[in-house]
Amino acid sequence: MPAKMQLTKGNEALAMGAIAGGCDCFFGYPITPQNEVPEVLSYEMPKRGRVFVQAESEVASINMVYGAAAAGKRAMTSSSSPGVSLMMEGLSYIACAELPCLIVNVMRGGPGLGSITPSQGDYFQACKGGGHGDYHSVVLAPWNVQEMYEFPALAFELADRYRCPAMLLADGVLGAMMEPAEISDDAPPPNVPEKPWATNGRNGRAHKNVVNSLVIDPYGLRDHNLKLQAKYKAMECETRWDTRDVDDAEILVVAYGISARLALSGCKLARKKGIKAGLLRPITLFPFPSKQIAECARNKKRILVVELSAGQMVEDVRLAVNGDVPVDFYGEMGGVIPSPAEVCEKIVEAAQ
Amino acid sequence: MLEETILAGFGGQGVLMMGKLLAQAAMEEGTSATWLPSYGPEMRGGTANCIVVLSDDEIGSPVSEQYDTVVAMNQPSLEKFESKVRPGGTLLINKSIVPIKTSRNDVDAYYIEANDIAENECGTNRSANVVMLGALQCIRQKLKPESIEKAIAYAFEAKGQKVIDANLKAFAAGMNAIDAKATAAP
Amino acid sequence: MTTAMNSQDGMKKQNGGSVAAEDLVDLKCVFERPQSLSDKPFHYCPGCSHGTYHRLIAEMIDEFGFMDRTVGICPVGCAVFAYEYFETDMIEASHGRAPAVATGVKRALPDRFVFTYQGDGDLASIGMGEIIHAAARGERITVFFVNNGIFGMTGGQMAPTSLIGQKTTTSVDGRDARATGHPIRVCELLSNLEGVAYMARVALTSPKNINTCRKYMRKAIRAQTEDVGLGLVEVLSPCPVQWGMSPGDALHHIEEDVVKEFPPGEFVDKLADPVKA
Structure with a gap:
């Protein structure tokens, strides 16, 4: 059936998007508010001869992803904030071993067990490493x-292109x-690049492959780190962002994800009040659209960053x-969602 | 057009379905729509609600501070959400099981015997939600009735023609309820 | 074993090249490094049996003809460099997670031979959750488990398998059951799980026992290749350095004391027919 417009739940769309994106293996552990993702995939993956495993924990999930990604497959997991915290060690290993894979975080309020309501408190964790060591994931x-x-x-x-977690x-x-x-x-299967590095059994290969994140020699590890850093630098060309009404704006609102939706409504309300507000939305949080923001901000009076956090991306x-x-910064925490009117108020304040 | 609606009631009254029907109908017309359910602890407490936003334009926020319309299928929903209706907005109340009136006098309130109408027209009060949707359609008229009828046919496809017909009947009865006897004044 | 080499080269060296090549034609090669074992010298301490177990695994991979389709998963612990010693594809897992990594590989590539190599800290302490659930799911993987009752790599700390009274760097007066609990018997614990197809324990202390170990390993591999379930062989292994014993005393200690806590034998065998060994 060709693609058609369907009224779809975000988590279900994500699950179907994973299938369209050629996900071979899904490993996950239930946690609200992302449960539709494994629920849909538990049915849709085996039907297509693909792998679905409900793991015993998020720790196991991420390590199963590590194994399947090492085997050369498109592997993913999905979780929410506390579960993603549990995956951070594994993610660090994956980044060091240069394995491509996908980790989904449908964020909820934290810290701790927090709440199950929406939040954006995991920006630092997602974008600044999260696990130990100097590494990054592509963050969308x-x-x-x-x-x-x-x-x-x-x-x-x-x-796949950068051999890194996304x-x-x-x-x-x-x-x-x-x-x-x-x-x-x-959807037609995507083009997946060859993975000559994969540990999928030698099958006639002249040499063995090793997937590893242990580099015991300090100089060796330094060199490996330099290689990783060069890769992160090279990723800058993948930066993606989006704007609404920024050309004539005096106030530039910067927000991502659901906050950008709130901010868009806030900007529209502000314009009704005669304040020219525009929105810049980073789509890639790593690589971050720093240049684009700097350029866009050049003739603006002020910037207002809106997040569902205490202020993370604002940095x-x-x-x-x-x-x-x-x-300026406006944020709400704990699963509280500010209304567009409240965002508008902050835009008005910024304009004064 | 920007139309923001809260639909609320007990779990099992089909309030989430009401919202989906609205969003589905909007999609049929090429209108932007978002549907956001309440989820979490309150979902397990027996009450349910969803927020539907319809717009000709790109939709920003799926939530708002005040709403054009609140549909209250039970008393707790009325008590919880009547303050959310923006002045001049619309309040639809399921008179069959809500014995009280709204305390708001700056909104248009409609009292509809949704359960009774559903019972009389379809032989079951399970279609009370679609009766209410008919009433909403008649009052707000943001979408074409045919689009909602299409959405009903789509949503209940798996349950068979009988169920589709019953719901279409409930929808029509809801629209007629407003024409016939529902009044803005309690 | 680390000096095992191609037999003909060895003969030439031993004989200083004084024997004519045609005289060697009829000599039979009786011992050589398995093809699946690399020529990298082991880093293990004298008297440790990790090297022995490595060699046995490599022998098995050769015997089954699996070198071209094996993916091995190494632990964190003394065997952290195990990927250097095998000629098969290898993955280094994080501490304790080898069964989860192996699950990922095996589910992704069901026709490959997938094994984990894990110590007692890795498997019975930090990775207990992963091994239990891999066993419960009956993952078609083979687990080679080394139990030496101590954290060797980190300097001789108490392990969940340390004996009561055993002196370690974190139980200097001897392991006290009231404070630290009792040793975990992995085979006894896991053998209750339906997903386990084969499970056995053997003390790696003598040529006879090494032969028994081979027999067990064969079955643990067949548990996977015959699609029956998870296979596991636990070896009781000496750690003379961290035990503070000579290699010989360490072997005696296993045979006299350790086996009382960890009795050797087969715990589960669901293979269709008895192995011909």
């Missing part, structure tokens, strides 16, 4: 159900909401503009 932030469907494929593609950073609203989205349940925005434009 969808803002609607359509992107929940499309980004798994993009994430796998980038992960993270899809969504939240409880994006996971639970329904929107019309163009979904296909038999990257401040670094991006490097003091050239004042940067």
Whole structure:
């Protein structure tokens, strides 16, 4: 059946997007608010001869992903904040071993067991490492159900291209909401690059392959780190962002994911009040659109960053503009979602 | 057009389905729509609600501070959400099981005997949600009735023509309920 | 074993090249390094039996003809460099997670031979969750488990398998059951799980026992290749350095004391027919 518009739940779109993106193996452990992802995949994956395993924990999940990715397959897991915290050790290993894979975080309120309501408190964890050591994942932030469907494929593609983990950073609203989205349940298989490094049995290969994150020699590990850092630098060309009404704006609102949706409504309300506000939405949180923000901010009066956190991405925005434009912050925590009217109020304050 | 609606009631009253039907109908017309359910502890407490936003334009926030319409299928929903209706907005109340009136006098309130109408027209009060949707359609008219009828046919396809017909009947009865006797004044 | 080499080269060296090549034609090669074992010298301490177990695994891979389709998973612990010693594809797992990694590989590539190599800290302490669930799921993997009752790599700390009264760097007066509990018997614990197809324990202390170990390993591999379930062989292994014993005393200690806590034998055997060994 060709792709058609379907009223689809974000988490279900994500699951179907994973299938369209050529996910061979899914490993996961139940946690709210992302349960539709494994529920859909538990049915849809075996039907297609693909692998679904409900693991005993998030720790096991990420290590199963490690194994399947090492075997050369497109492997993923999906979880929510506390579960993703449990995966951080594994993610660090995956980054060091240069394995492509996809980790989905449908964020909920933290810290701790927190709440099951939407939040964006895991930006630092997703973008600044999260696990130990100097590493990064590609981080994609969808803002609607359509992107929940499309980004798994993009994430796998980038992960394969750079041999790194990719993270899809969504939240409880994006996971639970329904929107019309163009979904296909038999998308043509994507082009997956050859993986000559995979530990999939030698099968005539002249040498053995080893997947490893242990580099015991300090100089060797330094060199490996330099290689990783060069890779992260090279990823800058993959930076993605989106704007609404920024050209004539005096206030630039910067927000990602669900916050960008709230901010878009806030900007529209502000314009009704005569304040020219525009939105810049980072789509890749790593690599971060620093240059694009700096450029866009050049003729702006102020920047307002909106997040469902105490202020995490705002630090990257401040670094991006490097003091050239004042940067304000508005955030809510704990699963509280500010209304567009409240965002508008902050825009009005910034404009004064 | 930007239409923001809360639909609320007991779990089992089909309030999430009401919202889906609205969003599905909007999609049929090429109108942007979002549907956001309440989830979490309150979902397990027996009440359910969802927020539907319809717009000709790209939809930003799927939630709002105030809403054009609140549909209250039971008393706790009325008590919880009546303050969310924006002044001049619409409040639809399921008179069959809500014995109280709204305390708001700056909104248009409609009292509809949704359960009774469903019972009389379809032989079961399970279609009370679709009766209410008919009433909503008649009052707000943001979408074409045919689109909602199409959405009903799509949503109940798996349950067979009988169920589709019963719901179409409930929808029509809901629309007629407003024409016939529902009044803005309690 | 680390000096095992191609027999003909060895003969030439031993004889200083004084024997004419045609005289060697009829000599039979009786011992050589398995093809699946690399020529990298082991880093293990004198008297340790990791090397022995490595060799046995390599022998098995050769015997089954699996070198071209094996993926091995190494632990964290003394055998952390095990990927250097095998000529098969290898993955280094994080501490204790080898059964989860193996699950990922095996589910992704069901026709490959997948084994994990794990110590007692790795399997019975930090990785207990992973091994239990891999066993419960009946993952078609083969687990080669080394139990030496101590954390060797990190300097001789108490392991969940340390004996009561055993002196370690974190139980200097001897392991006290009231404070630290009792040794975990992995085979006894896991043999209750339906997903286990074969499970056995053997003390790697003598040529006879090494032969028994081979027999057990064959079955643990067949548990996987015949699609029956998870196979596991636990070897009781000496750690003379961290035990503070001579290699000989360490072997005696296993045979006299350790086997009382960890009795050798077969615990589960669900293979269709008895092995011809």
